[in-house]
Amino acid sequence: MTSERSELLKTRMNRGFLYSFLALALSAALAAGCGTAPGFAGDGAGAETGEGKRFAIVTKSAGNPYGERESAGFAEVIEALGGTVVMEDPETASADAQISVIRSLMSRGIDAIAVAANDENALSEVLLDAAAAGIKVVTLDSDVDPRYRLTFCNQTDAQEVAVTLMDAIWDMTGGEGEYAILSATPQATNQNAWIHAMKELAETDEKYSGLILDEVCYGNDEEARSTEKTKELLDKYPNIKVICVPTVMGITSAAAVLKSEGSEVKLTGLGLPSEMKDYIGNGKDDPCPYMFLWNPVDLGRLAAYASWALVEGSITGAVGDTFEAGDIENSPYTLTEVPGSDGASEIILGTPLEFNPDNIVEWAELF
Secondary structure (H helix, E strand, C coil), X not given: CCHHHHHHHHHHHHCCCCHHHHHHHHHHHHHHCCCCCCCCCCXXXXXXXXXXXXXXXXXXXXXXXXXXXXXXXXXXXXXHHCCXXXXXXXXXXXXXXXXXXXXXXXXXXXXXXXXXXXXXXXXXXXXXXXXXXXXXXXXXXXCCCHHHCCEEEEXXXXXXXXXXXXXXXXXXXXXXXXXXXXXXXXXXXXXXXXXXXXXXXXXXXXXXXXEEEEEEEECCCCHHHHHHHHHXXXXXXXXXXXXXXXXXXXXXXXXXXXXXXXXXXXXXEECCHHHHCCCECCCCCCCECCEEECCHHHHHHHHHHHHXXXXXXXXXXXXXXXXCCCCCXXXXXXXXXXXXXXXXXXXXXXXXXXXXXXXXXXXXXXX
């Protein structure tokens, strides 16, 4: 991380911390192979203002420090622009809990909703209902079926995450040996995409031929469950060298286990610097030499700017749309096509950042 980038981010962080028809049309659209469900096409008719409108965000679960930072960034932008923020988080990281929250928010007269989905498919019906009620739907962090949202605020490209994490595993194992992946939930679309890309990379790139994946397990983004799974991995695989945890909730739990047990197994993955600063180092007793993440506050900000632009009508969610996103580093942003999709759009925040012993204290002050 360059000093210029560090100062830029530090400065930025300091600035603030028809419905029956729809059902029939949906069937017709799916039969025709359309890439977007009815109610999500975005006609862009008539410019409005977002002032006084109500904008909601739903993270994966209450008490998740990553989600709390997403919400903080979202609220900061909406309030600064003159909108009203409505926040309600599910008690558990499940689709059912999110569905209940989304329906509750719909009853409160919201104009837009940003959702970090716990399940790719289970939220389809409730999001279709939201669109039928005139609510602009975007996703962030973890996507749904693209037919049921207008665009996806994607933290980074899945292939880039895969290469970044596989290179870290390769480095920490010395290029050969056993490793495991401790993920969030089996339904988490973002983690599933990264893990799928990691497996493909390991199978096709000769560089990783000496690596052996023992298991992919799930801590359900819960501290107790992640702790339990980490201990199981240590007991089950005595020759394991590295545990990769691509989830903020899980990596801190895994780090605590490795440190308390004095394990020589190393840890990498995706984590918040403020949560992981006591576990990162080059010493024998430091479980994590380095890890990665993006700025979750900026991801929340990006979702807020996208939601605002959709409500105002300056974008529709179509590939090629462009909008300003304040002082986020890569603004203005252009909506690009999701790889392999039929015209579905996404907005990529940026690239992963590396956190290591040289910069962890500085970054821990930011998020």
